[in-house]
Amino acid sequence: MSVKERKERERAERHRLIIAAARELAEAEGWDAVTTRRLAERVEYSQPVLYSHFSGKDAIVAAVAVEGCAELAAELRRARTGRRAPKAAIRALADAYLGFARDRPALYEAMFVRPTDIPFGTDETPAELREAFGEFVAVLEPLAADRDLETFAEVVWSALHGLAVLTRADRLRVSHHKARLDVLIDQLA
Missing domain, CATH: 1.10.357.10 (Tetracycline Repressor, domain 2)
Structure with missing residues (x-):
């Protein structure tokens, strides 16, 4: 597997992880509780990493x-x-x-x-x-x-x-x- 393929796979996994964390948080506490700060904490990535995947909430x-x-x-x-x-x-x-x-x-x-x-x-x-x-x-x-x-x-x-x-x-x-x-x-x- 090339470095590029590995990075693409890791990026796709981070993307799925962010979506899953948002769903879990929303089901537990409602959509008002879903913030990029809280998601970054949950997925253990920085907010800039979240913004590299999504433009915002x-x-x-x-x-x-x-x-x-x-x-x-x-x-x-x-x-x-x-x-x-x-x-x-x-x-x-x-x-x-x-x-x-x-x-x-x-x-x-x-x-x-x-x-x-x-x-x-x-x-x-x-x-x-x-x-x-x-x-x-x-x-x-x-x-x-x-x-x-x-x-x-x-x-x-x-x-x-x-x-x-x-x-x-x-x-x-x-x-x-x-x-x-x-x-x-x-x-x-």
Whole structure:
């Protein structure tokens, strides 16, 4: 292995380490606790080293969000492909999406709540985001009829996002979670 390859591998490992540390700190204490100073301490590198990888906290949060979208896409794909009937597949995808938001609140916040400069719905949208959105498109295709499929998927994603955010903020009756999903799925199917 050449020196250049070793340095590139070490740089990639530092990059992953910074992202992992940001995720861990955010899940433990919230995004306000994530600062370049605290991250530098956690990863045992200087702040200038962090800035050689990321322009600042917003860039770190964006990297976390993109990584999270790859994880979400994989979970949605498993849920969708584990069911044959369209209604069952939608229900499984909805459960997976809401479970992801519930189980990884800081990651979900980085992905879909915090302001970001990540482009959504454009040619510049990262592949990881397109893959996650593609799972919505795939599960809804059998039910789209004459509707624009991507618009339909955006509306369903918006509904699930609203449920995720309102549930996390304790704005919805906990005892009616299943009933809300039943209503949504019945309307879609």
